[in-house]
Amino acid sequence: MEKKGKENGVAAMAACYQRFDPAAYLQYNYTPPRADFERKDSIVPWKLACLHRAFTEGDVSGEVLVDIGSGPTLYQVLSGCEVFNKVLLTDYLEVNRQELRRWLQDEEGCNLDWTPYLQHVCKLEGRRPSAWMEKAAKLREVITDILPVDVHHPQPLAPDALPSAGADCLVSCFCLESVSPDLATFTRALGHIGRLLRPGGHLLLIGALGESYYFGGPGVKIPVVPLNEAQVCGSLKESGFTLIRLEVYTLPQDMRVGVDDVTGVFFVKARKD
Numbered sequence: 001m002e003k004k005g006k007e008n009g010v011a012a013m014a015a016c017y018q019r020f021d022p023a024a025y026l027q028y029n030y031t032p033p034r035a036d037f038e039r040k041d042s043i044v045p046w047k048l049a050c051l052h053r054a055f056t057e058g059d060v061s062g063e064v065l066v067d068i069g070s071g072p073t074l075y076q077v078l079s080g081c082e083v084f085n086k087v088l089l090t091d092y093l094e095v096n097r098q099e100l101r102r103w104l105q106d107e108e109g110c111n112l113d114w115t116p117y118l119q120h121v122c123k124l125e126g127r128r129p130s131a132w133m134e135k136a137a138k139l140r141e142v143i144t145d146i147l148p149v150d151v152h153h154p155q156p157l158a159p160d161a162l163p164s165a166g167a168d169c170l171v172s173c174f175c176l177e178s179v180s181p182d183l184a185t186f187t188r189a190l191g192h193i194g195r196l197l198r199p200g201g202h203l204l205l206i207g208a209l210g211e212s213y214y215f216g217g218p219g220v221k222i223p224v225v226p227l228n229e230a231q232v233c234g235s236l237k238e239s240g241f242t243l244i245r246l247e248v249y250t251l252p253q254d255m256r257v258g259v260d261d262v263t264g265v266f267f268v269k270a271r272k273d
Contacts, residue, residue, distance in 0.1 A: 009181030021217030022099045023111040024180040027196040028143035045171035050267040052124040060202045062168020069175025072099035076173045078121040080140045090149035151189040173206040178224045187235040197272045206270040214260035241270040
């Protein structure tokens with residue numbers, strides 16, 4: 001009976017996402033004030049700095065990087081594309097995969113201009129902002145595929161998607177908590193994606209703290225499992241990860257723009273046991 005309840009919860013979450021609107025989601029979360037590159041306390045520059053640091057510390061390396069639940073966004077792999085030769089983007093929704101493909105194929109009709117993001121990461125890397133075009137070219141070169149993913153499935157990707165040893169690094173941002181009806185499902189999903197990673201490989205996880213919903217489009221209210229730091233750490237341990245670092249960002253009042261009730265964001269760097 002309990003298993004049936006969990007399945008129903010996951011099915012209800014999947015139904016919510018059928019009305020997800022990539023353009024609205026990008027507008028809500030990836031434009032100012034949340035993406036103000038002039039402000040040190042803006043949330044997007046904080047996330048980019050966390051990722052840049054993690055990818056340049058020297059211990060995260062290998063051949064294959066997989067981004068789990070990319071959504072319609074690219075920022076999570078802007079630093080990683082300099083370290084890994086092969087980057088796979090993944091998402092459950094075809095509308096998000098289409099959005100990513102449009103950018104990858106340099107087509108018109110993208111719902112967000114990623115140039116300021118590319119410029120900002122170039123700056124973090126000590127390069128001139130004008131090097132953003134080189135970075136965009138590099139990103140298009142190393143992203144080899146955009147695949148369907150289902151984190152609630154014990155095998156989230158198609159069996160032949162990865163080398164038999166697994167990926168060297170996983171990134172996942174705002175995915176697991178926003179597709180899980182409860183903490184147990186979140187932890188189970190974390191275990192599922194962990195199976196994609198080779199032993200000793202790294203997980204870079206960004207997620208919401210204290211969030212119970214967000215808007216995935218006008219009038220599309222999507223429930224989120226509210227997490228605190230202790231729960232995140234407990235789930236990681238239970239799923240076979242050793243925590244290397246946990247950082248927390250608290251949203252300033254003017255970042256709380258009414259599209260969700262998030263209070264903070266966590267960044268985790270962890271290693272698979």
